[in-house]
Every structure is written in C-alpha cells, then in structure tokens.
Amino acid sequence: MRRNPVIPWLAAALAIGLIALPALAATVAVEIRGGAYHPASLTVEENTTVTWTNYDTVSHTVTGTGGAFDSGPIEQNETFNYTFTGTGTYPYGCTLNASTQRTPMQGVVIVVPEGMMVTPGEEPEGVTLADVIAQDENLTTFTAAVEKAGLAQTVFASGGPYTLFAPDDAAFETLGNETLAGILNDTVMLDTLLMYHMVEGNYTAEDLMAEVNATGNETVLSTLTGDTLSISVANGTLMVENATIVASDITADNGIIHIIDRVLLPPGSGIGEAPENVTPEVTPAERVIP
Incomplete structure (x- = not known):
C-alpha cells in the first residue's frame, strides 16, 4: 500500500506546534458586589491573571497599595485584568468610595511560587x-x-x-x-x-x-x-x-x-x-x- 508522504509531515508539524505552544496562564475571578470584593483575599501562583468584574451600578477601582496596579474607574459589567508575575503580598482597594464609605473596600492577593499551591x-x-x-x-x-x-x-x-x-x-x-x-x-x-x-x-x-x-x-x-x-x-x-x-x-x-x-x-x-x-x-x- 502506498503511503501519502504528506501525512507524516503534517503529523510532525502538528507535534512541533503543540510542543511550542505556551502553557495557558491560570485565571481567577473576583466579583465586585455590594461595595466589596468577593473573595476579598486570594492566594494564587505566579503568572496568574486575576479578573475583577464590577456588578454594582456605581463605579469602583482596583488600586494596588503603592501603585503596583490601578484599574481606573470600572463601570457596571466592566472588567479589569492584572497578571501577577512576582511573588509577594499585594493589598489593594477602591479609591472612589474611600471618602464616602466608613469601611473602605479592601482586598489582598498573595502570590506564591508556581507549584506551591495546595x-x-x-x-x-x-x-x-x-x-x-x-x-x-x-x-x-x-x-x-x-x-x-x-x-x-x-x-x-x-x-x-x-x-x-x-x-x-x-x-x-x-x-x-x-x-x-x-x-x-x-x-x-x-x-x-x-x-x-x-x-x-x-x-x-x-x-x-x-x-x-x-x-x-x-x-x-x-x-x-x-x-x-x-x-x-x-x-x-x-x-x-x-x-x-x-x-x-x-x-x-x-x-x-x-x-x-x-x-x-x-x-x-x-x-x-x-x-x-x-x-x-x-x-x-x-x-x-x-
């Protein structure tokens, strides 16, 4: 039986392509509801992308302490993504309601080395x-x-x-x-x-x-x-x-x-x-x- 020479070549190309594909980054979701982050505390591995979605009718921000990241105003149903590439503790909060709400919105993301999650x-x-x-x-x-x-x-x-x-x-x-x-x-x-x-x-x-x-x-x-x-x-x-x-x-x-x-x-x-x-x-x- 005659073999089609294209098939082995195509299989090899697909194999190389699959090997070359980068690993998909992990993603974690945080909901903003009722003037609070849910969950308020996250522990993730390096290179994890956290997505915040605002479900409130009022605007909020996701602003890292010390300016590590800042979403700017997030309107209702809008999202903000940030990928944490380094280990550490990243407290954050909302700058828009800090002066109008007695208990300001606060959250924290704790980033551990890859493979350290249990x-x-x-x-x-x-x-x-x-x-x-x-x-x-x-x-x-x-x-x-x-x-x-x-x-x-x-x-x-x-x-x-x-x-x-x-x-x-x-x-x-x-x-x-x-x-x-x-x-x-x-x-x-x-x-x-x-x-x-x-x-x-x-x-x-x-x-x-x-x-x-x-x-x-x-x-x-x-x-x-x-x-x-x-x-x-x-x-x-x-x-x-x-x-x-x-x-x-x-x-x-x-x-x-x-x-x-x-x-x-x-x-x-x-x-x-x-x-x-x-x-x-x-x-x-x-x-x-x-």
Whole structure:
C-alpha cells in the first residue's frame, strides 16, 4: 500500500506546534458586589491573571497599595485584568468610595511560587507566624489584634516569608485603653496597623545589622501597606523607627519575628493623635462688652 508522504509531515508539524505552544496562564475571578470584593483575599501562583468584574451600578477601582496596579474607574459589567508575575503580598482597594464609605473596600492577593499551591484540606502542618505569636505570653494583645483583623489573618497564615516586628503587651498599653479599643473595633484600621509591622523576606537581626552597616547606619524596608520603615542602630541596639528590638530571630515556617517595645503607627493613620486645637465659640451671654 502506498503511503501519502504528506501525512507524516503534517503529523510532525502538528507535534512541533503543540510542543511550542505556551502553557495557558491560570485565571481567577473576583466579583465586585455590594461595595466589596468577593473573595476579598486570594492566594494564587505566579503568572496568574486575576479578573475583577464590577456588578454594582456605581463605579469602583482596583488600586494596588503603592501603585503596583490601578484599574481606573470600572463601570457596571466592566472588567479589569492584572497578571501577577512576582511573588509577594499585594493589598489593594477602591479609591472612589474611600471618602464616602466608613469601611473602605479592601482586598489582598498573595502570590506564591508556581507549584506551591495546595488543595484545601491538604495544607502542610507548619507553624505559622500566627501560631508563634499566639504562644508568646508577651504578645497577648498582638494576638488578639490578629484574631480580630480581616485581611491580616490570611496574610499571617499564608504566603511569605515575612519579617514581623511585633509590639509587646507593654507597647500597646502606652496607647491607652480608649485608643486601643478604637483600633480593635475598626477592622480596616487594624489591618493597616498590622500589615505596617510586616515586610517581605526573612531578615534576621544579623541581616538587619548588615543592611544598616552597608548603608551608613540606616536602611529602609518596604512594608505590606506600601509604606517604609527606617532601620537603624543606636548604642549597638537595633531600632525600627522609634522602637527598640527587645527580642529577635523567633522563627516560623513562613517568616521570622522580632519583638519591639513600641507600636509603629502608619503615616496618616491618626492613631493616638490629639485633636487639633479648636477655638471655642463664645455665646452672646459670654461676650464681654467694654
């Protein structure tokens, strides 16, 4: 039987073409409904494309903290896509309703290396940052804050590695009961406060000292809120902003913890600030007529 010479050639071409085809990128959907992101927290692998779709009648944005990505206004039934090519933690929110809604819209995407995702229920039985702080008798207030938080709970238990600067109980006491109660009852403020105490990567005390020495007694690290923390040395002791590291190199599977003696306050948070001086209005009865 005579063979058609075209068929083997065609089969070979198809095989080469299939091999050359790139792997399809993973995609994950987030719905914007009722002034919230659903789900608000995502853990994805590198090179995953996240698609946000706005189902509300009002416009929203998907704006990454620090400007990593920004959708601009998304109208009803419109979408925004972003592909996460690098590992890390990416908090984001809506800039349009921040001033009109008491609880601003917030979300977070945690990106892990490819092949690191696990099936729900099959997570490794590791000791997370949340586990470690819960076992420290000097971090009871910080533990309570994590348990009351929203997005920060996921951040502490997923992804990483992170370096956490955890204020001890005495540090929280200096804020006063009223201020502390206000923070613990405001999930958005609490998330911001907690993630301001975290930076990406494992930094031991030795690493921090080396960074400081290499940059002339001060270095800067970026926090998960997109702000920065100044690390310096005073009298041989490591400082984080105006806080002293009193215990260091407490390890977890997804990071490392240093205990500090002051609560770090995010810029513009207004936490613990005294109200501005306001000139009281004088009633007619109180006016003095010369």
